[in-house]
Amino acid sequence: MTMESVVHLGQQAIFTALIVGGPLLMAALVVGTAVSVLQAVTQVQEMTLVFVPKIISVFLVAGLAGGWLLQQTVTFGIETFQSIEHVGR
Numbered sequence: 141m142t143m144e145s146v147v148h149l150g151q152q153a154i155f156t157a158l159i160v161g162g163p164l165l166m167a168a169l170v171v172g173t174a175v176s177v178l179q180a181v182t183q184v185q186e187m188t189l190v191f192v193p194k195i196i197s198v199f200l201v202a203g204l205a206g207g208w209l210l211q212q213t214v215t216f217g218i219e220t221f222q223s224i225e226h227v228g229r
Contacts, residue, residue, distance in 0.1 A: 141227045149223060156216040160209050164198050171197040 171193050179185060202209070 141223070145223065145226065149220065152216060152219070156212060159212050163201050163205055163209070167197040167201040168194045 172190060175190050175193050179189060
């Protein structure tokens with residue numbers, strides 16, 4: 141396995157992690173910001189008001205996009221396992 145193929149594999153791993161984690165983190169960010177603005181306007185400082193909507197939004201996005209996220213992860217895994225045959229070359 142050449143250095144270029146190792147770097148490419150590392151890049152693909154980082155890209156896959158961003159693709160899989162990005163939508164979940166973005167949902168938590170948007171909902172957390174909206175709830176924080178709502179808390180600032182109403183001056184209600186309760187921790188569960190931030191935590192529960194974030195968890196619900198992450199589960200909702202995971203439920204809606206879970207198949208696509210799993211497909212991306214499996215595709216990366218298959219490509220990684222297929223590259224094993226090139227290790228000795």
